[in-house]
Amino acid sequence: MIVAGAARRVAPRRIEMLQPIEQTILRELGDGLILRRSTAADADKLAEFNAHIHSDEGWDKPDERIGAWTRDLLERPHPTFGEGDFTLVEEQATGRVVSSLNHISQTWAYDGIPFKVGRPELVGTLPEFRHKRLVQIQFDKIHRWSAERGELVQVITGIPFYYKRFEYEMGLELGGGRVGFAPLMPALKEGESEPFNIRPASEADIPFLDMVYQHANARKLICAVRDAAMWRYELNGKSEKNINRNVFRVIETAAGEPVGYISHPWFNWDWGIPLFEYELKPGVSWLAVTPGVARYALATSKEYAARDSQPLENKTGVAFWHGSEHPVYEVWREKLPRIRQTYAWYVRVPDLPGFLRHVGPALEKRIAESHIPGHSGSLRLNLYKTGVKLTFENGKLTGSEAYKPQPNDMGEIGLPDLTVLQLVFGYRNLDELKSAYADCYWESDDARYLASVLFPKKPSSVQGIV
Numbered sequence: 473m474i475v476a477g478a479a480r481r482v483a484p485r486r487i488e489m490l491q492p493i494e495q496t497i498l499r500e501l502g503d504g505l506i507l508r509r510s511t512a513a514d515a516d517k518l519a520e521f522n523a524h525i526h527s528d529e530g531w532d533k534p535d536e537r538i539g540a541w542t543r544d545l546l547e548r549p550h551p552t553f554g555e556g557d558f559t560l561v562e563e564q565a566t567g568r569v570v571s572s573l574n575h576i577s578q579t580w581a582y583d584g585i586p587f588k589v590g591r592p593e594l595v596g597t598l599p600e601f602r603h604k605r606l607v608q609i610q611f612d613k614i615h616r617w618s619a620e621r622g623e624l625v626q627v628i629t630g631i632p633f634y635y636k637r638f639e640y641e642m643g644l645e646l647g648g649g650r651v652g653f654a655p656l657m658p659a660l661k662e663g664e665s666e667p668f669n670i671r672p673a674s675e676a677d678i679p680f681l682d683m684v685y686q687h688a689n690a691r692k693l694i695c696a697v698r699d700a701a702m703w704r705y706e707l708n709g710k711s712e713k714n715i716n717r718n719v720f721r722v723i724e725t726a727a728g729e730p731v732g733y734i735s736h737p738w739f740n741w742d743w744g745i746p747l748f749e750y751e752l753k754p755g756v757s758w759l760a761v762t763p764g765v766a767r768y769a770l771a772t773s774k775e776y777a778a779r780d781s782q783p784l785e786n787k788t789g790v791a792f793w794h795g796s797e798h799p800v801y802e803v804w805r806e807k808l809p810r811i812r813q814t815y816a817w818y819v820r821v822p823d824l825p826g827f828l829r830h831v832g833p834a835l836e837k838r839i840a841e842s843h844i845p846g847h848s849g850s851l852r853l854n855l856y857k858t859g860v861k862l863t864f865e866n867g868k869l870t871g872s873e874a875y876k877p878q879p880n881d882m883g884e885i886g887l888p889d890l891t892v893l894q895l896v897f898g899y900r901n902l903d904e905l906k907s908a909y910a911d912c913y914w915e916s917d918d919a920r921y922l923a924s925v926l927f928p929k930k931p932s933s934v935q936g937i938v
Contacts, residue, residue, distance in 0.1 A: 496556070498613060504565055507609060510558035510574075515546040518558060521569040525596035537715035537739075541938070542594065544714050545574065551701040552577040552937065557617075558594075559610040561601070571597035571606040575614040577621055578937035579697040581689070583834035586697055587827070590618035590626045591936060611638045615822070624827045626820040627936065640818035641890035644694060644897040645932055648814030649746070649793040650800070654770055656807045657790060658763040665726075668764045673720035673733060678703045680730050680753075681720070688751040691797070693898040694932035702937065712738070716938045718748060721768075723761060731756045734765060735935075736772070740782060743789030744773035749935065750792060750800060758803045766790045766807075795933030817934065819893050825860050825872045828896070832869035835926050839867045842925040851922050852883035855892055856911075859883055862926075884919035886912055895923075898930035 499507040510518065523539035524531050546555050553576050561571040573595040580589045592614055597606055618626055628635055629646060636642075660666065673681060678700060689695040698706065710717035715737075723732040732752035736745045747769060752761060773787040792800050796814050821827050828835070839847050846867045853860045854877045861883075863871035877883055885902075887895065888911045894900040902924050906912045914920040 498559070499609070501561065501606075501609065504563055505561055505570065505606075506564055507559060507561050507613070509556045510546065510560060512546050512555040514558065514560065515543050517567070517569055518546065518560065518572060519543045521572060522594050522596060525598070526594065535715070537713050538594075540711050540713035541715050544709075544711050545576075548709060548711065549705075550709065551699075551705050559613055561597075561606050561610070570601040571610065573607065573610050573614065575617055576937060577618075577623065580625070580934065581695050581697055582831045583693060583837070585831050585834055587625060587830055588621065588623040590614065590621065590623040591938075592626065592628045593938065595628075595630065608638065615820075619822070624821065624823070624830060626822075628818045629815075629936075630818060635818040636890075638820070639822070639890070640820045641893040642816035643819040643890070643893035643899050644817040644934070645795050645814040645899055646817045646934070647793060648795055648812050649791055649798075650804075650808035651743070651789050651791045651810040651812060652766070652804070652808040653790070653810075654788040656809075657766045657770060660767070666764050666767070667726065668731065668761055669724050669726065669728075670721045670734070670764070670768045671724065673707060673722045675704055675707060677722050677730070677733075678707075680722070681733055684733055684751045684753050685749075687754055688749075692932045692934075693930035694934055696935050696937055723752075723765065732761060734768075736769070738776075739780065740773050740776045740787055741791070742786065744787045744791065745769055745776065746791035746793040748793050750794065750798075752799075758799050762800055762804060795931050797931040798933070816899065817936075819897055821893060821896075824892065824896075825874050828860065828862065829869070829872040832872065835862075835869055836864075836867055838925050838928070839864065844922065844925065847922065849922075851885065851919060851926070852877075853892060853923075854883035854886045855890075856886070856888055860892075882915075884915045885923050886914075888912060895927045898928065898932060901929040902927070904929070 496508045496511060497506050498509055501507055519539035519542040522542045523534035523536060526538045527533055527535040545553050558572060558574040560569050562569055573592050576591040576593060578589050578591060579586050595607060615626065628640065681703060682698065685698065707720055717738055718735040719738055720733060720735045722730050723734065724730045734747050735749040736747050750765060752758060769790045774784055777784050777787045792798060792808060801808060839845060848865050850861055850863045852875060856877065859875045859877045861873055861875040862869065887905065888909050891905055891909060891912065895902060895905060902920060914923065
C-alpha cells in the first residue's frame, strides 16, 4: 500500500556511532550487569551473539545468515529501524552481551485500515543468565518505546507458549502452505517454449509490484504496508547473506507484459525453495501461469543445491507458502497433496478498546453487509479479568470502552484470557473458541450473531517487515 508517510521513520533519532557507552545505559541491573541501548558500534558483538544463540545447529555452529541480518539492521539504512533499536544486557567488567532483543517498527492494515505495529525479534539470552527476568526487563522497555511511537499492536514470531508470559497471544496465522513434488509438476512438451518469462525485479517495477500486492491483500484480513521506501528495501536493501533477504521475480508474457510476481529465499529449505509470495494481476489465469512458476522453482532449487553442495535428489519439492488459503491451492489441489498447517504470530494489544475504536470503520462495514444493517445496541465482551463494551447506533460504532465484569453481570460474550485476540484477528471464529474453551460462552443468539458478524474468521498471510 503506497501511503504517504505510512512507513516513515517512527524511531527516535539515531544514536551517534561514537557516542560514549555511558550515554546509552538505560538501567543498572545489579550483579555487574547493565541494560543499554545499541549503537552501530555494537554491530560486531551483536552479530556474533545472535549468530551463535539463534543457530539451529547449536552454539558451536553459528549461523552467518542471522549475523548478517543483525549487521544489516545496525549498519545499513532501514526505513523504520534505527541503530538504537536493540536492547542489550551487558557485563560491565567484560563487555560481554548476555541477553538482547530488538524492536522493528512497521505499519500493518486491518481490512484496509493502517495501524502502527512494533515487532520484537532476535530475543536471546545466554543459558547461564536465564531465569533472571532479563527478557522481561527488556520487553518492558521496548513496550514503552512502542507506546511512545503510537503503535497499537506488538507482534512476534517464536517458540510455542514462551511469549504468552509477556501478554502475547498466538492469534494470527503464520506460515504454512501446500507442497507438491517433481513427478506431479507439468513438464514442457518437446520443442515447447515457456509461455511466461521470470526475470529479476528492479526498482522500476515497484508500481506494478505494489498494484499486484494490493490486489492480493484484498483477500486478507491483515497485511503489512509497503510504501515505496519499503519496496526499495525489500528489493535492494539487504546484504547477500541476510537470512531474511528474499529474491523477487517478475512474471511476464513472451511479449514482455508483466502479469505477476513471486518471492522466495536465496537458499533452499530441506526439500527445495518455498515461494513466500506468488500473486497475479487481475484478469490473468492461475492455470496458465502456475506450471511455469513450478518449473522455475524446481530449477532454482537445483541451482541452489549445486551452489551450496547439497544432494540434488532431495530438492524435488515445490512449496507454495501462502498460509491457509490461496488461489493456487484451489486450481492445483491434486498437484499439491502435502498440507503444512499454519503456525501463529504472537499478538499483543495493550489497549483493546482503543484498537477497536481505530478499526471501527471495518466493524461498521461488516454490520452494513450483514443481515443486521443499521444495528443499534451494545455488546459486552467479558475477558474475566477485564472487559470491553462496544456500543452501536444505526450501525455506527459510538463507543468502545473498558468495563469490569461483575459476578451478577457477566456480559453477553465470555472469552477467557487473551482468546479475544484470536477472535479479533480472524484466527478463530466464535464457534471454534467455544468448542475449545469451556469458559467461552454467549448469553443469547443475538449476541452470538453480532459477535460473529463483527469478528469473522478470515485468513492472513502477513509478510512482516524485518
